[in-house]
Amino acid sequence: MSDAEQTGEARRDKSERLLAGRYRLGEVLGRGGMGTVWRAKDETLGRTVAVKELRFPSSIDDEEKRRLITRTLREAKAIARIRNTSAVTVYDVVDEDDRPWIVMELVEGKSLAEVIREDGVLTPRRAAEVGLAVLDVLRSAHREGILHRDVKPSNVLIAEDGRVVLTDFGIAQVEGDPSITSTGMLVGAPSYISPERARGHKPGPAADLWSLGGLLYASVEGVPPYDKGSAIATLTAVMTEDVEQPENAGPLEKVIYGLLAKDPEQRLDDAGARALLMDVIHSPEIKAEPEPVEATKVVPLPPLPPAPSKAPRAPKTPKAQKPHRPHPPSWRASSAWSSSRAG
Structure with missing residues (x-):
């Protein structure tokens, strides 16, 4: 079995662990420098809780272990003394693996x-x-x-x-x-x-x-x-x-x-x-009200451009007149004819 498989197997074993014969560990909710928080099932009361596990860093001496255990117990005592709906509730403290585990309300x-x-x-x-x-x-x-x-x-x-x-x-x-x-x-x-x-x-x-x-x-x-x-x-x-x-x-x-x-x-x-x-x-909160997309606006119209002036009409070119050819007076013709006839 590879190292990765062994690690995964160890995590599954721990996540299925029954802590203090009562709290069934589930998934990890978070990890910090000194502890891991687990989702767990309180099998006695049938409710879901959070369990904080104290983790010791590697190469830690007994004196520092004692300090960390004292800190964890003090945290549980401090929370238990606070009466406020905005403070997480501590249900239990379990001593297992020579260290305390805090059982708390799950938020x-x-x-x-x-x-x-x-x-x-x-x-x-x-x-x-x-x-x-x-x-x-x-x-x-x-x-x-x-x-x-x-x-x-x-x-x-x-x-x-x-x-x-x-x-x-x-x-x-x-x-x-x-x-x-x-x-x-x-x-x-x-x-x-x-x-x-x-x-x-x-x-x-x-x-x-x-x-x-x-x-x-x-x-x-x-x-x-x-x-x-x-x-x-x-x-x-x-x-x-x-x-x-x-x-x-x-x-x-x-x-x-x-x-x-x-x-x-x-x-x-x-x-x-x-x-x-x-x-x-x-x-009162001051909020910038968004302008409606189809808002009706009063917008001044731009001035109309001046109407184009009418170009003056070109004068009509007079038609070419035919040269005047006067007719001889009819009386003269007839008179001349009449005179010749008379001679």
Whole structure:
């Protein structure tokens, strides 16, 4: 059997696996740096779920394995503490193969990143609706002492029914839990990391709000607010450069700039961002109305050209007259005849 065939056989075996005697693994829904998400069937309750499998990178030591396991368990605990319809629901945590597997609600739909890439940028109003849903989850999380720390388009799901769900609390920071991030390591997407985190300062809720500002920017512009091609260059720009003026933000521009303020003390807070997002949602959208194809138009007619002047008629040429030949008076003829006769 070839290597490709063996790999395929291994995938089929795993996809048919019954996890913890209950969850039947199906197709792979997504892969990340540290985990794989599977579609699965809960054979006890008869419902479809998502199962997140923790994957260990090759050549990893026991200490790093411990850190990853702790991170996964912390993600499950963090999500379970959040009471919000826009947060994915955790159903179960299974310990198998000496690692945890998180069983979660399956959200059918696309990530915001996929929506932007495949369907185009969002209108300012729709972006505000998505932003408000994410803000609701962040508020619930912050009340529980949880910082998400990785708010970005790929971690926001848009369900088929329009519901917006914030996922992946894998690098969340939970108040009261010891930090499990390695010393000197900055985890997260550079384009959405706040300036204070980029400088190595201890983040607060304002750091998640910065990331929300970056998400709103990407929603209407199609690109993140800062992207210089490398992590170091991007983080430097986040700390030192002004964000490039958005072209499609419209009424959303004010909230974007307010959330992307570099000083967390000057940044919009939850209440301020919420008020501005509500203003955008309830503001009338200005749309250019297409002109009907067969629209009746009043168009001035061009001036008529002057009528051509009539050319003067050429004078008629008089007919040639025959030369006049006078006849001899009849009386003379007769007289002459009469005279000769008389002589």
